[in-house]
Amino acid sequence: MQQKQQYIDGQWVGALSGETREIINPFNREVIAIAAEGNAEDARKAITAARKAFDLGEWPGTPATERSKIVHKIADYILRDKEELAELESLDTGKTVEESRGDMEDIAGVFRYYAELADKDGGEIIDSPVPDSVSKVVREPVGVCGQITPWNYPLLQASWKLAPALVTGNTLVMKPSEITPLTSVKVFELMEEAGVPKGVVNLVLGSGSTAGAELSSNEDVDLISFTGGIQTGKKIMQAASSNVKKLALELGGKNPNVIFADADFETAVDQALNGVFFHAGQICSAGTRILVEESLQEKFVNALVDRVKNIKLGSGFSEDTQMGPLISEEHLQKVTDYVEAGVREGAEVAVGGKRPEDPELQQGFFYLPTVLTNCSTDMDVVQNEGFGPVITIETFSAEEEAVKLANDSIYGLAGGVWTKDIAKAERCSAKMRMGTVWINDFNLYFPHAPWGGFKQSGIGRELGRPGLEEYQETKHIFHNLNPEPINWF
Ligand SMILES: NC(=O)c1ccc[n+]([C@@H]2O[C@H](COP(=O)([O-])OP(=O)(O)OC[C@H]3O[C@@H](n4cnc5c(N)ncnc54)[C@H](O)[C@@H]3O)[C@@H](O)[C@H]2O)c1
Numbered sequence: 001m002q003q004k005q006q007y008i009d010g011q012w013v014g015a016l017s018g019e020t021r022e023i024i025n026p027f028n029r030e031v032i033a034i035a036a037e038g039n040a041e042d043a044r045k046a047i048t049a050a051r052k053a054f055d056l057g058e059w060p061g062t063p064a065t066e067r068s069k070i071v072h073k074i075a076d077y078i079l080r081d082k083e084e085l086a087e088l089e090s091l092d093t094g095k096t097v098e099e100s101r102g103d104m105e106d107i108a109g110v111f112r113y114y115a116e117l118a119d120k121d122g123g124e125i126i127d128s129p130v131p132d133s134v135s136k137v138v139r140e141p142v143g144v145c146g147q148i149t150p151w152n153y154p155l156l157q158a159s160w161k162l163a164p165a166l167v168t169g170n171t172l173v174m175k176p177s178e179i180t181p182l183t184s185v186k187v188f189e190l191m192e193e194a195g196v197p198k199g200v201v202n203l204v205l206g207s208g209s210t211a212g213a214e215l216s217s218n219e220d221v222d223l224i225s226f227t228g229g230i231q232t233g234k235k236i237m238q239a240a241s242s243n244v245k246k247l248a249l250e251l252g253g254k255n256p257n258v259i260f261a262d263a264d265f266e267t268a269v270d271q272a273l274n275g276v277f278f279h280a281g282q283i284c285s286a287g288t289r290i291l292v293e294e295s296l297q298e299k300f301v302n303a304l305v306d307r308v309k310n311i312k313l314g315s316g317f318s319e320d321t322q323m324g325p326l327i328s329e330e331h332l333q334k335v336t337d338y339v340e341a342g343v344r345e346g347a348e349v350a351v352g353g354k355r356p357e358d359p360e361l362q363q364g365f366f367y368l369p370t371v372l373t374n375c376s377t378d379m380d381v382v383q384n385e386g387f388g389p390v391i392t393i394e395t396f397s398a399e400e401e402a403v404k405l406a407n408d409s410i411y412g413l414a415g416g417v418w419t420k421d422i423a424k425a426e427r428c429s430a431k432m433r434m435g436t437v438w439i440n441d442f443n444l445y446f447p448h449a450p451w452g453g454f455k456q457s458g459i460g461r462e463l464g465r466p467g468l469e470e471y472q473e474t475k476h477i478f479h480n481l482n483p484e485p486i487n488w489f
C-alpha cells in the first residue's frame, strides 16, 4: 500500500499526531493509499518553515531567470512522468486516463508558461512630475502563500497556484483536498528533484476544517488562494480578515450555455455534451444550464437525449469508458438529492435521473448522465450548482431574454453562446456577466488567458498575466536626486 507523507521544510514527514486517512478509489471503493492526516499543528509547522524561507532564505532574491530555470525543470519532469501522474490522477478521481493525460499536458504547459513569463518584467519608470527625480514601479513577491485546492482537478488547480507563486519568488504551503492528495504529493517530489530550496514549498495533508482553517487564519500567511465551493470560500474570506491577507477565490458556477436556432446544430449538440459530461460534470465551468431557443428545443433535446443514452460509463482505465464515477458516496448522495429535489419542483427526467443498473458499476459511485426538461430560472435545480452529470433545459424566444436568463444567477464563472450571427454573438458575449464567455465553443482554457469569476464565483484571476500579478506586490520607489529643505515648519 502506498504511504503518502507531508513535505515540510524539505523533509517528508507523517502527521504530528500520527493520524492517517485512507484514500479511496471511487470506481470500486478500494483503498489505494494511506495518507498522513495533518491538522492545524502541522499547518503551523509548515507556515513557520515557509516564513523562515521567505524572510531569511535566498528564494525571494534569486534572479527571476534562475527561478525560471527551476520551474522549466518542473515542467520537464511532469512530461517525463506524465503517464504515472495521469494514472495516479485517474485512480484518485475516477476520471478517464485519457482526460488525465490531457490534464498533465495542460499542467506542464502552465509551469512552462509562467517560467517563460518570469523574467519578462523588469518594472517600469514613471514620467515623474518632480524635477530631478526618478520614479519607478517594481513588483515583489507577496510573501508566504497559503494554497487550498479541490478534488475535481487536483493537480491542474494546484499548478495554477504553484507555478506563478514560485516564479515570482514567494514561499508557500499547499493543502490539497484530503480525498485526492496523490498527484500533489508526486509534484512536490518533482519540485524537490528540480532543486526548489528547502522551506520554499511545503505540503500539508489533512482536512479543511483543521489544516485548511489554520492556513486561512494564521497571521504569518500573507496571501490565501483558494479553489473550491462557495460556502468554504465565504469561511476563508472571513478567516483571512485576521491579518487582512490578500485573497484569491476561485469558486463554483452554474454556467449557461445559450443555443440560438441559427447555431451549427451538430456541433452545438456535440459540444453541449462535452461541456457537461467530462469528469461526470464535476467541473466548475460545466455548461449544465442549457438555454435553447424555443423553436429549436424539441429537435435539440431529442438529439441530446439520443447521444446521452449512448455514453459509456466505466473504469477510467478502460479504453472505451467515456464517463467515470462521481468522487465519493457523499457526493453521489448529493447529486441524487439534487435531481430528486428538481423533479419535486417540476423538472421532468428526459434521460438518466438515477444510478445505473449495470452490476459492474455497483461498487463505484456512478450516476447516469441526466437531462432534465421543463425547467425554469426560478427553480433551485437551475440556480444551484449540482456538480454532477446533470443538464437542465430552459427555453427563450428572443436575444434579450436569453441574456437576461443567462445572467439570472448568483454565479458568474463562465458561459457559452452558439450562433452563426457574428453580431449577435458579440452583443451577447458583451452583456453576459461572466469571467469567461465562449462563442461557438465550450469549456476551453489555456495558460495565456485569465480565468476567474464575476459575482459570487470568486475574487481575482488565475492564469495569464493577472494570475501572476496575484502573487506580486506593487511598489513605487521615488528617488529625489536633488533633496533640499522645504522650510514649511
Ligand atoms: N472556479 C474554479 O476555477 C474552480 C475549479 C475547480 C473547482 N471549483 C469548485 O470547487 C467545488 C468542488 O470542490 P470541493 O468539493 O473540494 O470544495 P470544498 O470547498 O469542499 O473543498 C475545497 C478545499 O477546501 C478545503 N476546506 C474545506 N473547508 C475548509 C475550511 N473551513 N477552511 C479552509 N479550507 C477548507 C478542503 O479540504 C479542500 O481542500 C465546486 O464548487 C467547484 O465549482 C472551482
Ligand SMILES: C[N+](C)(C)CC=O
Pocket: 152, 153, 156, 282, 283, 284, 285, 445
Ligand atoms: C477550471 N477547470 C475548468 C479546469 C476546472 C474546474 O473545475
